[in-house]
Amino acid sequence: MLNRRNILILLIILFVAVFAFVNINQMAHNDAGSSNNASAVTRELIANNSQDKGYVEVIKNVGNPNAKKIAYVVGVHPLENDTHRTLLKLLPNQTDLNYCYDIYVINVTEDFSAYGKLLPDDNPGRETGQNLAYKYVYPEIVNGSYEAAIDIHAHGGAYPYNTFVFCPVDGGVGESYGRNVSQATENISYYNPYQTTSGPYLTIPLNEHGVPAFYFEENSFISQDIKDRHMLELIHAVDNLKL
Ligand SMILES: [Zn+2]
Structure with missing residues (x-):
């Protein structure tokens, strides 16, 4: 009733x-x-062929999914994976990012070493990473409407600076983005060593085909705390670039 x-x-x-x-x-x-929309973030496998000795993933839409897009690349040289892990740990957890970030992750599964472990010969793994970059990452970035690309590396201390950025192609937008990042940060220098093995596989053709690209290099033997601090300087300087 x-x-x-x-x-x-x-x-x-x-x-x-x-x-x-x-x-x-x-x-x-x-x-x-909101500007950091965790639900928009996706992780996709973009290459997984047994003859490649590795696979490639992309983590998409980190930061502000409605903003201009920037690509990060990690894993071109698998030896340098401490710095790659540092970016993967820090970038997805930043809030209030201005831009939208896709992180290309190259995973070499054979014949690689790591700084500090000093396993014998890293060369086959380096070559594999570079080949995966050229075959799968380069076409995605050059055709992907990116405003910039940053290739993350580490080194063993043979350079005059611990932490630096550089564009392998002088005189273009890639160089000016790299110089702006260096000027905006306390600990990131601008230093072009004028010799890279990986340039022809990613950053050089990107710069030559319309995507300004530069390297970030970190000394693998400094402490993780300092690596974290430097990586945060990079992330926020890139996020404040005028694109
Ligand atoms: Zn490298």
Whole structure:
């Protein structure tokens, strides 16, 4: 029987239900509109062929998914994976990023070493990483509407600076982005060593075909705390570039 009291109770239940529904909807909506939309982040496998001795993934839409896009690349030289892990740990956890970031992750599965481990010969793994970069990452970035690309590396201390950026092609936008990052940071120098093995597989053709690209190099033998601090300097200087 629907007497007055029951109708009142039904109305209250209905009112509470509608109120809750609107609130949940608003929360979902606010989340989608925020600048760090974790739900938009995806991880895809873009290459996995047994003859390649490795595979390539991309983590997409880190930061502000509606903004201009920048690509990061890690894993071209698998020996240098401490620095790659540092970027993968820090970049996806930054809030309030201005731009949208895709991180290309090259995973070499055979014949590689790591700084500090000094396993015999890293050369086959380096070559594999470079080949994967040219075969799979380069076409994705050059055709992917990116405003810039940053290739993350580490070194064993043979350079005059611990932490530096450089563009292997002088005189273009890639160089000016690299110099801007260096000027905006306390600990990142601009230093072009004028000899890279990986340049022809990624950063040189990117610069030559419309995507300004530069290297980030970190000394593999400094402490993880300092590597973290330097990587955060890079991430935020890149995020404040005027594209
Ligand atoms: Zn390298």
